[in-house]
Amino acid sequence: MEDMARLAVIEQNTPSVEIFNKILHALIQHITNILEFPHDFELRKIKDSLIKDSLSLDGFADYLKYIGFELITKNEFLLKLESLFNDVLKYEDEDLQEFARLHIPIVTLQIKAMERLREHQRLIKTGQSKETDLNFDIAFLIELLEWYKHSFFKWVDSPDCQNCGGRTTYKRNTTMKMETETCRVEVYICESCTASTNFPRHNCPRALLKSKRGRCGEWAACFTLLCRSLNYDTRYVYDTTDHVWCEVFDYDSNRWLHVDPCEAKLDQPLIYEHGWGKKLEYIIAFSRDDIQDVTWRYSGHHKEVRQRRILCSDLELMETILLLRKHRQKQVSEARRIYLTKRLVQELAQMLVERKPSDYDNEGRISGSLQWRKQRGELGETKSHVFDFKELGRYSIQYVTSKDEYRIYKNGGEYEIINTWCDGTFEAKNVFRKEEKDWKMVYIAREETPTIFDRRFKTLILKAELSGGHGDVSWQHAQLFRQTLMDSESTLCVELTVNEN
Ligand SMILES: [Zn+2]
Structure with a gap:
């Protein structure tokens, strides 16, 4: 009865019956969604603009409180942390973990990990490597990471057209009810056939195991699940400057290792600041x-980072973290709680030190990237290509980094296309084409080893030597022909005229 009376008050204060009905309808829809997906905390927030705008109507805010909503004036950032901390619990579902394990070629990865371990030990024994010893769990993690990036998950900027497979462009955002969740959907339109293609941004891990694609959010979420399903103590790491990755605890070295599934990088925490040039603010980890x-693990410039942190006060952040941690740890055993506290103190001590990129060069650095790229032939084999123009005329050779192709024009018209950068080089050593998908940048960079880069052209020699740079990501500090993935302009252009003489 009270319910009806309260609604009657709101109706009186609403400009028209139609608007009142619309508000009621939106509210019922919102509540239905909550009841259907009770564990999706994001869904509980009122985002509907009609409901939001109606909060000023007399009696409406009171009514929402009466039926169980909370009016929260808390800081958005701190609320986000709370919601992410709730979110990681979804990876603990045992059925889900079992389902996840079915997707991993565990035996194959175990064999590869054993091989990696043996090779690692051989290199140390023969004095060819100064790296620290590797344990099986971490060797397996490296294999998991490589398999995940190169064989399992796919990066999507814009999806291929589901009708003709053509290129699509972003049109709009919408929300859709999917099999296991209600999620945000990006709608793309095909550039050739104008059909529309949906790209659902799944949060539900089960859906991600099925779609196996997305951007860094999906990559990190699905990888967190796989790691948890294999019983690695795993963190989901949120960076407020728009990236997410993971951390895995290594019981041998007693520390959390940075793991970026999009990049297949392990234990290179300074790549964002030093390699990508990010101005970091807050990086919060959730297990x-x-x-x-x-x-602090991800920056070598603590003071500058501190000056950029303005989303809340240090005290507010600390209090929020302490409160959330205390609340969560009520559910763990006494022994585990003591262990977690010890581990935490140790971690804080480690993070007090401002690390430099070079610290990661020699000290226990674990990286399989060079070996992997060689194995997969990503370094490319040069074809001793010679541009030989016998006919008279004006020629232009253009290289487009984003498309990885050479365009050869004769007298202003297109003449020939050569795919991949190495097919148009006479000789090149230790360089590769690097795509930074998150950053949407592409360039030619040098390998971690010393470099010679030749572009020999009959008698014209274009020569570039890439060297220098600092620390762990020094290879990234020398780049050629850099451009964004969206660009299609050439990054190298050679014009010449062949005449009688
Ligand atoms: Zn199409």
Whole structure:
């Protein structure tokens, strides 16, 4: 009865019956969604603009409180942390973990990990490597990471047209009810046939195991699940400057290792600041039983980072983390709680030190990237290509980094296309084409080893030597022909005229 009376008050204060009905309809829809997906905390927030705008109507805010909503004036950033901390619990579902394990070629990865371990030990024994010893779990993690990036998950900027397979462009955002969740959907329109293609941005891990594609959010979410399903103590790491990755605890070295599934990088925490040039602010890590501000592991410039942190006060952040941690750890055993506290103190001590990129060069750095790229032939084999123009005329040779192709024009018209950068080089050593999908940048960079880069052209020699740079990501500090993935302009252009003489 009270319910009806309260609604009657709101109706009186609403400009028209139609608007009142619309508000009621939106509210019922919102509540239905909550009841249908009770574990999706994002869904509980009122985002509907009609409901939001109606909060000023007399009696409406009171009514929402009466039926169980909370009016929260808390900081958006701190609320986000709370919601992410709740979110990681979804990876603990045992059925889901079992389902995840079915997707992993565990035996194959175990064999590869054993081989990697043996090779690693051989290199140390023969004095060819100064790296520290590797344990099986971490060797397996490296294999998991490589398999995940190169064989399992796919990066999507814009999806291929589902009708003709053509290129699409972004049109709009919408929300759709899918099999296991209600999620945000990006709608793309085909550039050739104008059909529309949906790209659902799944949060549900089960849906991600099926779609196996997305951007860094999906990559990190699905990888967190796979790691948890294999019983690695795993964190989902959120960076407020728009990236997410993971951390895995290594019981041998007693520390959390940075793991970026999009990049297949392990234990290279300074790549964002030093390699990508990010201006970091807050990096917060979430595991099933802990939450931690891990910003300091990812920066060699703590003071500058501190000056950029303006989303809340240091005290507010600390209090929020302490409160959330305390609340969550009520559910763990006494022994585990003591262990977690010890581990936390140790981690804080590690993070006090401002690391430099060079610290990661020699000290226990674990990286399989060079070996992997060689194995997969990503370094490319040059074809001793010679541009030989016998006919008279004006020629233009253009290289487009984003498309990885050479365009050869004769007298202003297109003449020939050569795919991949190495097919148009006479000789090149230790260089590769690097795509930074998150950053949408592409360029030619040098390998981690010393470099010679030749572009020999009959008698014209274009020569570039890439060297220098600092620390762990020094290879990234020398780049040629850099451009964004969206560009299609040439990054190298050679014009010449062949005449009688
Ligand atoms: Zn199409």
